[in-house]
Amino acid sequence: MTTTASSPVIDTARRAKAAAAVLAPQPRTARDGALLAIADALEARTAEIVAANAEDVEAARAAGISDSVVDRLTLTAERVAAIAADVRDVVALPDPVGEVVRGSTLPNGLELRQIRVPLGVVGIIYEARPNVTVDAAALCLKSGNAVLLRGSSSAYASNTALVAVLRDAVESAGLPADVVQLVPGESRESVKELMRARGLVDVLIPRGGASLIRTVVEESTVPVIETGVGNCHVYVDEHADLEMAARILVNAKASRPSVCNATETVLVHAAVADAFLPRALSALAEAGVTVHGDEAWQRAGEQAGRPVVPATDDDWAAEYLSYDIAAAVVPSLDAAVEHIRRWSSGHTEAIVTRDQSAARRFTSLVDSTAVMVNASTRFTDGGAFGFGAEIGISTQKLHARGPMGLPELTSTKYVVTGDGHIR
């Protein structure tokens, strides 16, 4: 089922597959050596990288791109140094490759070992931030995978410069440069070709907005890992510590609204609505959050003199990624679960409760990547989970679910050793 077509993108993928075969059996020392060479090269060639990035930044400013996006695009000497430090952190992580996941001696004496192996070729499709270029390459290299990087066209000059540095460093360390490649072309067409490179690319990981992810999921014949669309919920139970609930709510919504683990909807048990809604409205207003509420919240808003925007189904479905929150009162924990089942993207939901059986029921019934009890949704993150690295947060059920670290960038193979065994 391997494609036989030829094009700049397919040829890149073919070179990646060949390089992956050379990389896969390399021991940790070889992979770590290449990563250290990358960190050194990033520091040594900072000026070149920053100069290339300046082109992208200038073009973005000229195109009237917003300041916050321009900021995410910008590389400075300090930022490059931080990226190099991150690469050295990856070196220090445990090696996922070669881990024996399962092993036994069968009744007939056959020795069975299930061993972690690299996936092969990993394609990453991502948006503006050029630090992802190095980060993704480092995690793939550490896990023995060749990587195909497809960043946004707005970072094309930065990514080209970074990948040149990475390739030189990898080669200087004795590995094939083609383990790190930029997908050629800035057009949408090149993404489509990547999505059809089945048999050459082992997995595609789209990192970015919901529409990018939907397109890749629906059109790709290469296996895809969905990441990071987060319509997260906080449910305030009837047995909640309301002060804790307000603290968690504000943190979950407003500590960093642009990320996928930020909360987008708060659900409050009717029994504590009178006590909690005024407190929540005040805390959210103080944090600069606009509430889009159901009738109960609208009434509470009127009484508190804090206007609440009437919520529609679009609000329950929204991943705002802004200082907005949808808000409803529910008659029961089960009704909260029903709401979540209907509207959630399956990323992270939190319950605030003092009641053990409510916590148990909520964690059992809610079918999301992560369920928090008395903790902010913001904790769903590879760093916060102690994985030391994250290539994305999978919101699908197959292969990986939740923050993906190095083990999630591997597959396994069985090695079975006998002594002439036949069946």
Next chain:
Amino acid sequence: MTTTASSPVIDTARRAKAAAAVLAPQPRTARDGALLAIADALEARTAEIVAANAEDVEAARAAGISDSVVDRLTLTAERVAAIAADVRDVVALPDPVGEVVRGSTLPNGLELRQIRVPLGVVGIIYEARPNVTVDAAALCLKSGNAVLLRGSSSAYASNTALVAVLRDAVESAGLPADVVQLVPGESRESVKELMRARGLVDVLIPRGGASLIRTVVEESTVPVIETGVGNCHVYVDEHADLEMAARILVNAKASRPSVCNATETVLVHAAVADAFLPRALSALAEAGVTVHGDEAWQRAGEQAGRPVVPATDDDWAAEYLSYDIAAAVVPSLDAAVEHIRRWSSGHTEAIVTRDQSAARRFTSLVDSTAVMVNASTRFTDGGAFGFGAEIGISTQKLHARGPMGLPELTSTKYVVTGDGHIR
């Protein structure tokens, strides 16, 4: 991204999703109770099942279907009893649901638990054998999943009768009947609808021939697990025990040629070709196997008076599933690896060698689901691996690779418990 369309197939999937939500939090006792009720009901209603099956068998005979296929289609009272016994074996297997896969207490005191949970709705698309209907349903139920069964139209009456028995039994045990459903319709169209039921069906597992699997992999927007296409290889190393090599070769090829772990190609190191080829030709001939060989094998065939069919690229690519084998002589272990890399389906490859470093190099370089050292390829199988059950053999790298038992029918979720933690 859930479909909003409506049709008999989509409505079935929607009911499955609702039933899956009820099933998922059920404890093991409830799921095992339903399985025991199924085993009892299969025995109690054997006559009804056998009668329905007779219709399929008669239609297959009338359509001139081959005796071996008719045999696989046929259910007798004994076979139904064996199927019921298999269901009881599934009851005895360890429960995959709720297993804590990973757990830690984070530096900030948050308790992190990664817990196995059911996938949700599993769709199985399979060919003639009606025992798969019960087998697949039992494994899905044991792992807490609702199942959508799409058997072949030639077994439609049998499957309808079996699923009626399963549903009644599940309901009598207090679970929703809709955890087991037959996909309505006998047309190809119903398979296509199933493949587009993204958001309702969590995974599709096609079990059957290569063309069915290719269609599902390429057209499905529902995540797919590829199974069971096997172009397996035996490599006879220069340091092989040649008697062992012949024994393994004949077993790998001829003990059951119709299955995916049967060997389709033998590669022999040039240094032992003169000694091994005559012995192999004789052993294969005795087992009734036709050899499709390269020039070296053809010459050896002439000398031995055993005709060898000249091999073409089609032979290297073939999954014969018959008493045929492709055969080549290779100049080195690395050349054998190259041949395998080019032609194998990535299922199972074996090396026969006495040399430890050859075994190590082969197992390291060959990127297949299973690599055998001095053992027959026929061992790649959930039963032979001691998993107690098998829903198929995955030949892909994501989620599951190799024989899939109960754990492979689950996903995970993170449950994170705090005490008002914010970030």
